[in-house]
Amino acid sequence: MMKKRFGLVFEYMFDIHNERDVAQVSKALSQTTGKALWVYTRNRDYALADRTVSYPKGINATSKALIQNELYMSLKPSVFFSLWGGYRSARDCDAIMVMYYGIGAFVTAATFKFFKMLQGKKGIVYSKADLGSRKIERDEFLLQDSRLKFVFRFLYHYLMPWAIDYLSVETAEGKKWLVDKLKRSEDKTFVTYNCPALYPIEKIKFSDRKKQIIFVGRVSAPEKGVKYLIQAFITLVKQHPDYNLIIVGPYDESWLQSMESHFSISSYPITLLGNVQSKEKLFQLYSESQYFVLPSLFEGSPLSFVEAICCNVIPVCSDVSFVYKEVLEDNAKYCLFDSEDSEHLAEKLSFLIDNISLSEKIYNGIETISSNFSWNKQLASVSKVLSD
CATH class of the missing domain: 3.40.50.2000 (Glycogen Phosphorylase B;)
Structure with a gap:
């Protein structure tokens, strides 16, 4: 038996x-x-x-x-x-x-x-x-x-x-x-x-969201490619100074010192939040943001990508996972960039920000996609x- x-x-x-x-x-x-x-x-x-x-x-x-x-x-x-x-x-x-x-x-x-x-x-x-x-x-x-x-x-x-x-x-x-x-x-x-384990979140229109980009993950892990996001954001913020970057996840002090030494990140609107202990708080951060960026060097099906989709955040990801293409379908050409290419990432973000009607169209379609999860x-x- x-x-x-x-x-x-x-x-x-x-x-x-x-x-x-x-x-x-x-x-x-x-x-x-x-x-x-x-x-x-x-x-x-x-x-x-x-x-x-x-x-x-x-x-x-x-x-x-x-x-x-x-x-x-x-x-x-x-x-x-x-x-x-x-x-x-x-x-x-x-x-x-x-x-x-x-x-x-x-x-x-x-x-x-x-x-x-x-x-x-x-x-x-x-x-x-x-x-x-x-x-x-x-x-x-x-x-x-x-x-x-x-x-x-x-x-x-x-x-x-x-x-x-x-x-x-x-x-x-x-x-x-x-x-x-x-x-x-x-x-x-x-x-x-x-x-993901979902929590009730307030439905926020794209136009009512903060001009905010969010990353969630193991910040100082090299394979997550956060340095490429920081490089891209420094380029982006020169054209769009009203945007800020929120980085959520654990990081080492040595990594922070390296980023400050190479990019002077404290001079830019970049906020390092570390670990967010409350999942409700994390989902609130997602739902306040317009764009989620995942610049990984390799991925399978990262949970942060799914969480962003379920919170109706527009995902902008390095082209390293089949799941992105299958989930985003026709919008993949706007939302995927070449891995380890900060200039290409900056171009993709700038294009989405400059073409607000396109961003709203992608945003409106994400709610339907999220039902798959x-x-x-x-x-x-x-x-x-x-x-x-």
């Missing part, structure tokens, strides 16, 4: 919003099927879980000799966590969700499947693929041009589909690539958008994971 438990193996529950957003689908899945949700994590309790199982602290408290070992440094505790997560969840659950589809997820899933086989059981694994154009380019290289291409083909074409039964991806283009290139089963690969739609797609 199947145990009434569903496991979420998620290494870090470090972000204050993860519990209500990124991993929320796991709780909803457990509720719709009557299974208790057990979460396996490294660093803290997951409030929505029926039980949190913590990674053994002793594994992190390694000796200096081990920490200095090159093999350990190349693997890091993540691989150990993946092995532990797969083994530990196999003891408790017959179905698990792993985040995200990649080597770590494969290690967890394969370990889980192996120990379920020892128990004489099947075990079901569901994962989410975080596919951006850069990740696909990297995987294409591994499959076609790397020295170990035959090893990677065996891993991607046979082992990963065996280990991970069901896989959701945020774009139709991503699903096509998974089915065509990685030989995934089309019936067990489906499209679901990321969905629904928990009910996502749950309808993935509910078969636990009914297998």
